[in-house]
Amino acid sequence: MKNVQQYLTNPSWEMILPLVLFAVLFFYGLYRGHRRLAAIIIYTYVALAVFAVLPMQKITGFLVSLGVKEWEAKAGVFVILLLLLAFLLGTRKNSRFSLGSWWQVFLFSVLQAGLLAHIILGFLPPEKMDTLSPAVRRFLAGPDYNLWWVIVPIAIVVIVRRMERREG
Numbered sequence: 001m002k003n004v005q006q007y008l009t010n011p012s013w014e015m016i017l018p019l020v021l022f023a024v025l026f027f028y029g030l031y032r033g034h035r036r037l038a039a040i041i042i043y044t045y046v047a048l049a050v051f052a053v054l055p056m057q058k059i060t061g062f063l064v065s066l067g068v069k070e071w072e073a074k075a076g077v078f079v080i081l082l083l084l085l086a087f088l089l090g091t092r093k094n095s096r097f098s099l100g101s102w103w104q105v106f107l108f109s110v111l112q113a114g115l116l117a118h119i120i121l122g123f124l125p126p127e128k129m130d131t132l133s134p135a136v137r138r139f140l141a142g143p144d145y146n147l148w149w150v151i152v153p154i155a156i157v158v159i160v161r162r163m164e165r166r167e168g
Contacts, residue, residue: 012132012133017117017120017121018113018114018117018136018140019113021112021113021116021117022109022110022113025037025040025108025109025112025113026105026106026109029105029106029108029109030102030105033105034101034104034105034108034160036090037104037105037108037109037112038108038157038160038161039086039089039090040082040086040112041108041111041112041115041153041154041157042154042157043082043085043086043089044082044112044115044116044119044153045154046085046089047078047081047082047085048078048119050081050085051077051078051081054077054081056074056077059073059077060073060074060077063076063077070125071123071124071125071128072123074123075120075123078119078120078123079120082116104160107156107160108156108157108160111152111153111156112153114140114149114153115149115150115153117140118140118141118145118146118149121136121140121141122141124141129141129142
């Protein structure tokens with residue numbers, strides 16, 4: 001009980017990261033709609049594929065020489081890549097307030113926040129993983145849920161898209 005109270009009264013950055021990501025994505029989803037959130041989930045997979053073929057040793061070597069930690073360099077490159085893809089592949093039309101369904105916005109926000117947190121925390125070195133809170137280490141950073149975070153978001157997007165096609 002003391003551990004739970006300690007984490008709730010003095011949360012660390014890895015506890016706040018998924019919550020902040022969720023809040024940002026949820027309000028973005030309310031603003032732009034659930035379809036845009038679904039597209040960003042897909043862009044995350046594209047960014048992950050592109051990231052895998054980048055010359056990361058050269059990139060991180062350069063950034064480390066500037067004083068950036070290696071895991072921060074990798075996380076930063078991934079986030080920049082994701083933002084670039086979302087900007088370049090995103091729609092230009094003004095489709096604001098196309099809420100659709102609030103539960104889809106909520107679901108996609110949770111899945112995208114979890115997927116991003118899982119990817120970003122995955123860049124941590126092993127010694128930093130040991131300092132994470134037990135819940136974050138188990139559900140977001142640990143290998144036990146790796147398959148879950150990789151498969152479930154895209155599977156839910158596919159299921160929701162098929163449901164939309166049947167309805168309309």
